[in-house]
Amino acid sequence: MRTVRADMWTDLGCPWGYVGRRRLELGFEQANLNATLDLRLHAFELDPGSRTTTISIPEIFVKKHGGTIDDAIAAERRVAGLANDVGLPFTTDRLASNTHDVLRVLQLAKTHGLEASWFAQLQQGYFGGTINPFDPAELTRSAVAGGMDADDVSDVLSGNRFKAEVARDREEALDRGATGVPYIVIDNRVVLAGGATVTDYARAFTSLTTQV
Numbered sequence: 001m002r003t004v005r006a007d008m009w010t011d012l013g014c015p016w017g018y019v020g021r022r023r024l025e026l027g028f029e030q031a032n033l034n035a036t037l038d039l040r041l042h043a044f045e046l047d048p049g050s051r052t053t054t055i056s057i058p059e060i061f062v063k064k065h066g067g068t069i070d071d072a073i074a075a076e077r078r079v080a081g082l083a084n085d086v087g088l089p090f091t092t093d094r095l096a097s098n099t100h101d102v103l104r105v106l107q108l109a110k111t112h113g114l115e116a117s118w119f120a121q122l123q124q125g126y127f128g129g130t131i132n133p134f135d136p137a138e139l140t141r142s143a144v145a146g147g148m149d150a151d152d153v154s155d156v157l158s159g160n161r162f163k164a165e166v167a168r169d170r171e172e173a174l175d176r177g178a179t180g181v182p183y184i185v186i187d188n189r190v191v192l193a194g195g196a197t198v199t200d201y202a203r204a205f206t207s208l209t210t211q212v
Contacts, residue, residue: 002035004028004208009044009173009183010119012099012133015079015090016194018123020182022086024192027201033209041115043103043169044181054095054134086198089128097134100166105143107162107169108152118146 006024010017021039028037055063061072076092083090102122109115122142125131133139136157143153156162173183176191184192190204 002033003038004033004035004187004205005038005040006187007040007042007185009042009169009178010181011044011046012102012119012123012126013096014046014181015083015127017181018088018090018127019079019083019086020184020194020196021120021123022083022088023196023198024182024184024201026086026198027203028205030198030202031205033205039116041106041110041119042173043106043166044173044178044183045100045103045166045170046181047098048100048170050098052098054097054132057092057094057096060096083127089124091127091129093129094126095132095134100163101136101157102133102139103166103169104156104162105139105148105153107165108148108156109143109146112147114147118143118148121146 006028008017008021008024010021024039025037057076058069058072061067061075062069065072073092080090080092106115106119109118122131122133125142126133131138131142133142140150140153140157144150176183176185178193180194182193184196186192186204187208190207192200192204196204
């Protein structure tokens with residue numbers, strides 16, 4: 001059976017990376033290619049200089065985009081509807097913070113081939129309101145539950161391991177023209193980004209059978 005590779009640049013904090021991944025998976029299923037999907041995740045740290053203390057989602061929305069707290073809550077509810085449409089849990093009662101440590105643990109997961117499965121669990125826990133990934137203890141528990149060694153995770157979080165890898169992933173994304181997440185390259189031929197729909201992904205996968 002053929003394997004179709006999809007490279008996805010993503011960050012934890014942006015809900016479009018969460019919804020976009022599920023849309024990609026559903027689009028692949030719709031394409032019915034008689035193939036398996038090999039999803040490779042790469043870090044795209046959207047705001048490397050952001051604060052390491054936590055802040056509520058409505059507050060950070062207003063700081064970045066302007067408007068009011070009510071505007072932020074309304075925007076979150078719209079995204080919640082999109083997440084629910086593809087079967088994903090979503091709560092507006094989340095915290096935001098710098099995602100650098102999360103992305104360094106993602107790099108650790110990549111060394112074991114666990115990045116896709118673990119990050120999916122982490123995203124669902126974060127956006128579903130059951131995990132605070134900015135708490136090192138909770139992040140460690142999540143990583144261990146995803147198959148990583150607790151001592152390895154502690155070693156990453158206590159130092160600067162994988163800092164360079166996170167930076168390289170981000171640089172590659174920017175070089176490719178990415179401006180946000182998700183940024184997806186399918187079979188090194190088809191590029192999709194941002195708010196691509198399930199249908200968009202299905203068409204992209206189907207197009208692989210007609211491209212030379």
